Amino acid sequence: MVIGILIALQINNWNNEAANKRDEQNIVKNLNLEFKKNRKNLQESIKHHKQILSCATDVMNLIGEPKEVLNKHNLDSLLERTLDYRSYKPSQAVVLDVISSGKLNLISSDSLRLLIFDWSSNLEKNEENYLTLDESNQDLVLTYLIKNASMKNIDNYGILQWNKKTKLYHDNYNMSQDIEFENVMDNHSWSILNYIMALENLENTMTRIIEETNKNF
Template sequence: MEKNKTGKYLKYAIGEIVLVVIGILIALQINTWNQNKQDSKQEKQILSQLIKEYESNLQQINEKIYLRNETLNSCFKLLEYRKSDFKEIQVDSVDNHLFRISIRPTFDPELSVSNELINSGKLYILQNEELRNYISAYSSFLSELSEEEQVILELTENRLIPFLIENYQVGRMMMVLLDDKELRAKITMGKIKDYETMKNLVESADFTKMLQHPDFEDYLLQLISYTSYTNEQSAGVRDKTKNIIDLIKVEIAK
């Protein structure tokens, strides 16, 4: 201060501060750039996992809709049989339709990747806000469908199947699964194994008592009602699944 050098040192100090600030800003920018690069790489990996997850879900939901349509067709056919000449009805046909109405298809989605993103708080890595919203809300889309599936499950297991056991010989109808490869492929998991038919080992049963029973008609009509509504719910889930897949494909293509 005695030599009037205060201004010089003040300028020097300000210059040092400016250099430090610039250095910090550059470091932050580099760190942000590296983080964005890392997030972008991670996002691509996550998107590739998500597309597999939701394409698998789409395939499964389509198979469940197919199986329920099989159930509906069999319900209507059995209602027709009630008004037909029983002598013209083949027991194999009755068994085929009975087996199809006893199927209880349920949608069990694969959500491991989605749940990991949500639970870990990493959903932000996905840049597309619409995609984030769809994924976070997807589980809630399934709640009503699950409830309707449970209604069918309870009707079939608690009322329909006990009725069939009491009024029909169900062993032969269960052999349908072994003979129908296409149906078995949509019901069973894993590799399909070939079986020799075993229905000839089980004697044919008289279906007239069952078809004429008034409770059977009630079960069929209830099943038609529940299954139709459940398929409507499934169609809604299918549309949402397709939307997610389309959004993922857009992000992958960028």
């Protein structure tokens, strides 16, 4: 009778282990798919923000140039482009379910579990860097442009598409000779670069998670 009970317990343990193994395989597979999709979107976001930084660099290079040089470029269009930053919001349905449900313990790979914790931490840092960029834009860039530029002319190249410039007199040349404008754009460029670096750090963690999950299914 005792032997029968022991056998039954052993079979039950085998069944539980087999079920846990199946659950682990499903979790790892779903994590792999989620992070592959996220990485594609993240790479597009990095590319987008590098283009924004390039436009900010073009603006910086025009500051202090003579009027005939400035007139060869569309400063309003460049400025609109530098304002087109976006928050990166990845899909987290799988990873949040794994963490909140306690299923993280089913993952046998120590390195994968640590990478998931790193991902959550890096995502928080990324959001902090985005907020720094947004606050810098709101408090410095837009505050300056509202006083010294034509927002209608700038927004003409964005979603508003006025198709007409302001009827009021405005000349970007005076702004391009202002040290405050240079300082504002320098700070904005730094904030954009800082955000790009945070996104690239996310991409690195994401790639390592994908590589780790590829080993397990």
